[in-house]
Amino acid sequence: MSNPGLSTEQKLDWLQLIRCENVGPRTFRTLINRHGGAAAALAALPAPIRKGGGRQIQIATRESVLREWEQAEKLGARFVALGELDYPQGLRAIDAPPPLIVVRGRAEALNRPAVALVGSRNASAAGLAMTERLSRGLGAAGYVVVSGLARGIDACAHRAALATGTIGVLAGGLERP
Numbered sequence: 601m602s603n604p605g606l607s608t609e610q611k612l613d614w615l616q617l618i619r620c621e622n623v624g625p626r627t628f629r630t631l632i633n634r635h636g637g638a639a640a641a642l643a644a645l646p647a648p649i650r651k652g653g654g655r656q657i658q659i660a661t662r663e664s665v666l667r668e669w670e671q672a673e674k675l676g677a678r679f680v681a682l683g684e685l686d687y688p689q690g691l692r693a694i695d696a697p698p699p700l701i702v703v704r705g706r707a708e709a710l711n712r713p714a715v716a717l718v719g720s721r722n723a724s725a726a727g728l729a730m731t732e733r734l735s736r737g738l739g740a741a742g743y744v745v746v747s748g749l750a751r752g753i754d755a756c757a758h759r760a761a762l763a764t765g766t767i768g769v770l771a772g773g774l775e776r777p
Contacts (some may be wrong), residue, residue: 605685606681610681611681613637613642614628615668615679616659616661616662617631617632618698618699618700620657620658620660621657621658623657625698645659675704676704677703678702678703679702680700682697682700686703688710691710709766712743713743717734717757718747721754727752728753731757731760732760735759735760735761739760739761744767745758745765746767747766748768748769748771
């Protein structure tokens with residue numbers, strides 16, 4: 601999937617397809633390859649659903665996708681598609697990379713060496729202290745800290761690494777953090 605740069609309309613199609621229920625990165629890639637693009641895949645989806653073939657796919661509405669796009673813009677964020685120059689090299693290397701990511705802030709952090717720190721939302725004082733030490737040490741060593749945005753360990757890891765670089769991950773997108 602090589603993209604020198606998708607148009608806004610193409611990215612909206614990609615976003616709508618990946619936000620469909622039961623469409624993950626592998627199914628997304630299969631649908632794109634089978635139909636030649638996201639718009640064609642979206643148009644073809646109702647037929648397999650009516651025939652009862654395979655698992656059910658709830659098609660995301662264009663309205664929900666437009667709301668998510670507008671919300672990202674209000675936050676100063678932008679969508680980057682797999683294959684575009686700004687897409688992180690590390691994500692390209694995994695087996696099933698997300699087709700689209702939302703980027704806000706210093707995008708260069710996405711291509712630095714990274715370490716994920718995740719843990720309990722109801723962390724102990726010792727767990728929080730250890731997380732803070734780890735995050736500061738990793739940042740000082742040149743690593744960017746990656747974590748979810750939950751309270752507890754995740755939030756502590758981000759706070760401790762703000763000065764050196766941190767990446768917050770929302771797996772469900774802006775509409776379903």
